[in-house]
Amino acid sequence: MDNKNKLNFIQFRKEEIAYAIAKEKNKNNKLIQKQKEKELPIYKKSLFVNLILTSVALIIIIGLLLVAFYIGKTL
CATH class of the missing domain: 1.20.5 (Single alpha-helices involved in coiled-coils or other helix-helix interfaces)
Structure with a gap:
């Protein structure tokens, strides 16, 4: 054993x-x-980081468009 x-x-x-x-x-x-x-250059670094930053940018752009639409409609 x-x-x-x-x-x-x-x-x-x-x-x-x-x-x-x-x-x-x-x-x-x-x-x-x-x-x-x-x-590597910034655009080739990490796919995950690029996707997150792109999503944030799109949300900001959509938000600004909605605010502009609301302001244009009320004036």
């Missing part, structure tokens, strides 16, 4: 080391991706 526990512990440690290596590689890949993104 003692040998089985040692083998299980060794297997556990191997898996733990493999996980740590994979986690570090993933972290390095994310850092490299962020560095590449910072080098």
Whole structure:
């Protein structure tokens, strides 16, 4: 039984080391991706950020058009 526990512990440690290596590689890949993104022009950076900013701009434009329509209708 003692040998089985040692083998299980060794297997556990191997898996733990493999996980740590994979986690570090993933972290390095994310850092490299962020560095590449910072080098790009603003329009190529992040799709998510671009979509959010575009949505905000459209909401502001629609709001201004509605205000202008309301002011034009009341005058």
